Amino acid sequence: xxxxxxxxxxxxxxxxxxxxxxxxxxxxxxxxxxxxxxxxxxxxxxxxxxxxxxxxxxxxxxxxxxxxxxxxxxxxxxxxxxxxxxxxxxxxxxxxxxxxxxxxxxxxxxxxxxxxxxxxxxxxxxxxxxxxxxxxxxxxxxxxxxxxxxxxxxxxxxxxxxxxxxxxxxxxxxxxxxxxxxxxxxxxxxxxxxxxxxxxxxxxxxxxxxxxxxxxxxxxxxxxxxxxxxxxxxxxxxxxxxxxxxxxxxxxxxxxxxxxxxxxxxxxxxxxxxxxxxxxxxx
Ligand SMILES: [Zn+2]
Numbered sequence: 001x002x003x004x005x006x007x008x009x010x011x012x013x014x015x016x017x018x019x020x021x022x023x024x025x026x027x028x029x030x031x032x033x034x035x036x037x038x039x040x041x042x043x044x045x046x047x048x049x050x051x052x053x054x055x056x057x058x059x060x061x062x063x064x065x066x067x068x069x070x071x072x073x074x075x076x077x078x079x080x081x082x083x084x085x086x087x088x089x090x091x092x093x094x095x096x097x098x099x100x101x102x103x104x105x106x107x108x109x110x111x112x113x114x115x116x117x118x119x120x121x122x123x124x125x126x127x128x129x130x131x132x133x134x135x136x137x138x139x140x141x142x143x144x145x146x147x148x149x150x151x152x153x154x155x156x157x158x159x160x161x162x163x164x165x166x167x168x169x170x171x172x173x174x175x176x177x178x179x180x181x182x183x184x185x186x187x188x189x190x191x192x193x194x195x196x197x198x199x200x201x202x203x204x205x206x207x208x209x210x211x212x213x214x215x216x217x218x219x220x221x222x223x224x225x226x227x228x229x230x231x232x233x234x235x236x237x238x239x240x241x242x243x244x245x246x247x248x249x250x251x252x253x254x255x256x257x258x259x260x261x262x263x264x265x266x267x268x269x270x271x272x273x274x275x276x277x278x279x280x281x282x283x
Pocket of ligand 1: 096
């Protein structure tokens with residue numbers, strides 16, 4: 001009997017030691033299951049059609065980046081944003097502007113629908129088309145920094161990344177009179193030291209959680225479907241207002257009125273990123 005009690009005590013001891021671990025792991029696993037798919041599925045790194053080199057190296061890169069970008073989002077939740085608060089608000093964002101082929105048409109639609117959006121400007125393009133940048137700001141939209149010539153940030157040293165941001169900032173400031181507080185890294189790609197510098201110097205880095213994939217030259221229905229299927233409370237929607245040689249954003253432009261009207265009908269209001277995130281548009 002004493003021997004049995006001794007064995008039972010050992011068994012209970014082992015159970016009490018290991019059970020919390022088992023339970024904890026299970027909670028962690030459930031937590032990860034809730035969090036990871038949202039970030040991994042929606043937070044893809046787009047590879048633009050005009051950049052063949054990036055397409056070739058993209059698969060390995062994407063696998064590495066998805067994990068690290070998700071981790072960065074959790075580590076720097078105030079600086080590295082993927083979506084806004086869960087309110088009945090959405091933010092339209094247009095990258096790679098200005099582009100005389102597409103940006104003015106997007107501005108026309110937004111003016112017609114009385115919606116304000118956020119435009120991420122490429123410095124070298126702003127130099128070529130300063131009046132288009134003025135128009136974006138004059139019509140009440142917000143301007144953010146999208147680098148000087150669209151490199152993949154993880155491939156450039158910290159100093160070159162800083163130059164990309166600073167040079168573009170000076171160009172934008174010279175045109176519209178403020179230094180944007182928002183950065184969107186090309187392809188959504190940024191390293192931890194680069195993000196830390198952005199945080200220290202007062203920027204907010206904003207990616208997206210709804211990807212139109214419009215850079216692929218999709219038609220109106222495909223662009224609409226990509227957005228309407230995933231847009232929800234606090235969504236930051238990625239579209240493009242400019243592209244490379246041969247880019248076709250006619251699907252983006254054609255889909256825009258329907259997207260705006262349908263989301264309004266569902267009760268969403270359209271806000272700029274500074275409104276959504278309750279931050280200043282300038283540094
Ligand atoms: Zn871009």
